[in-house]
Amino acid sequence: MRKPRVGIFKYSCCAGCQFQIIYFIKHLKEVLGAVNIVYGKMETESDSADGPFDIALIEGAITEAEQADQLKRVRRNSKYLIPIGSCAVNGGIPAIKNMTTELEVETRVYQDISLMHSIKAHAIDEYVRADAVLRGCPVGERDLYELVTSLMLDKRPNMVEHCVCVECKMKGNQCILLTENVPCMGPVTNGGCGALCPSNARACYSCWGPMANANSSALARKFEEMGLPPDEVVRRFSLFGYPTFEFHKVAGAGR
């Protein structure tokens, strides 16, 4: 069997998702042996970013026009293009800057902003079509295996598409939102993490991004009833990805 040709591209992010691939997965040898990484700057020296690729994995948000240009080239040269990690899937942490004007954010950090070429932080599918998404910050091991095996067997991957609450129930956790009055984002957050935070006595902070069809305004109302000031509520709905379609009713649509 021919090994699938994989290209891994990094845009604005912490590179943790790429590290998850070479570093944190338990079956490192099997995964590395099953694919042929033809482009991936952190893993290997390689000349061409032009492919062709069977699979292009994209991590990070787009924050410069040049990145968007390259991304479009990658799309043309790839059979499957898959954003990995919250930054690529819905903007993630870098997208918090979208809440204020670019000028304001830049002047807080650099004296001479004439040297900057930054644009608003955008998810990958703002620019190109994505064939599937691997959620998580960092990407989850379960989904990563599912993706790799699916691509090798040429079947449609079965990603987690329910909220964190489902996983909490499956684990038999007591609901911390209802019993301990902790502002947990579990009801509106896509699962896959295995309800990590609620299992560790902590409120979910939405790092896997919003779940499709989430009822964000109902949860926001609940938070307000619990006594959370409005700005606290908005912060909770704008931590991973801003603006998002699912959370825009609570957090706004950006400037």
Add this chain to the structure above:
Amino acid sequence: MRKRIMPEKRSKKTILVDYLARVEGEAAIRVALAGHEAESVELRIWEPPRFFEGFLVGRSYQEVPDIVARICGICPVSHMSTAIRAIEKAMGVQPSPQVLLLRRLLAMSQLVSSHVVHLYALVLPDHEGYPGLPAMLEKYPQVVERLNRMRVPLNDLTKLVGGGRALHPIGTVVGGFTRIPTRQELRAARDAVAGIRQDAIETLKMVAEFDTFHFGTDREFVSIRNEDHFAVNSGEIVSNRGLKASEDDYYKYFSEYQMPYANTKQTRRNQTEPIMVGALARLNLKFDQLVPEAKECAQKVGFSVPDCNPFHNNLAQAIEIVHGIEDCIKIVESLDLKDEKPLVRVRAGEGGAITEAPRGLLHHWYAVNRRGVVEKANIVTPTAHNFMCIEKDLRGVCERIAEQPMKEIRRWCEILVRAYDPCFSCSVH
């Protein structure tokens, strides 16, 4: 060999690596050589900035550790614990001795695993003549297996203490930990870590075989030092040139400069001088505090301080791996765990903290208002501290081997930059 006739007296050439592979983040190297002299040396860190210091303004103190963890995918724990300590100082929170010990354990486990992955996945291919680790899988399966054997117990320890996952752990918060591990869990993790002692020694032997040459002039090494242990989380700033200062006086001695060709600000000492931070700096300043096993290993491979050769930073990392494993085991044995919850009283204030990330000195500074919302933030990463020193050493290496073929000069430039274990993603944050 026939002597080539040069059109000019001084031949001009440019060494250019436009996207350095096997480092974290995106950067280019450009050195313009004229004869034996480097006319210009630029480490062009072109990775787009993400403006963390900009968008942290207006966020709650509780979110800060989770946000800054995303600065770096290799050393999230360092960013989290530095931010947490800075905020605790700003708000006057005093964590319990147990929390401080657990944090040391957490930092140490991450430091060791970061060194392991750097040495195997990023550095080793250079010295074996491979483009990357995946290509080595077929011929050196035992090396990949050793990397796997070492990182799993270390990651599991980070995961256990930090909470939930090794990358961007979720239990590490201002005031302490959301969940304290049980004794049994910690003991099991300790036994697993103790199982890789031999692999650590094998790693050191492997690193001692790496290509290197006699190089490096005297330089100022900076690290933090604490009199009772090998400090990673808190201590005084010290250097081999007599600097001894409290972390609160950081800005008196160090300042940042924006460079026209890089998105990373360059940190300088006394406005003009380079400093070196990281594993080699730590060993130069704290060799006496290493565990006896690590000292013995260092002696066996012929490492002694002072050592000013930047290529030996890899060797220093391998020695720290041996030390770190013993240190983790010791900390676990000294812990007598009791359950406690983080206690925080929100208050306005300003505070800065310095820790040792795997790649060197990391500084975070925050001002929070009375509601616990960040009003100002500043972060200086290890690679920003090393920036000027890397350029100085690039100049030195190029001038030393200027007559060699371009390919060879390029290779050594890359080896040098990788030896520093830079994290460009961190540095542009």
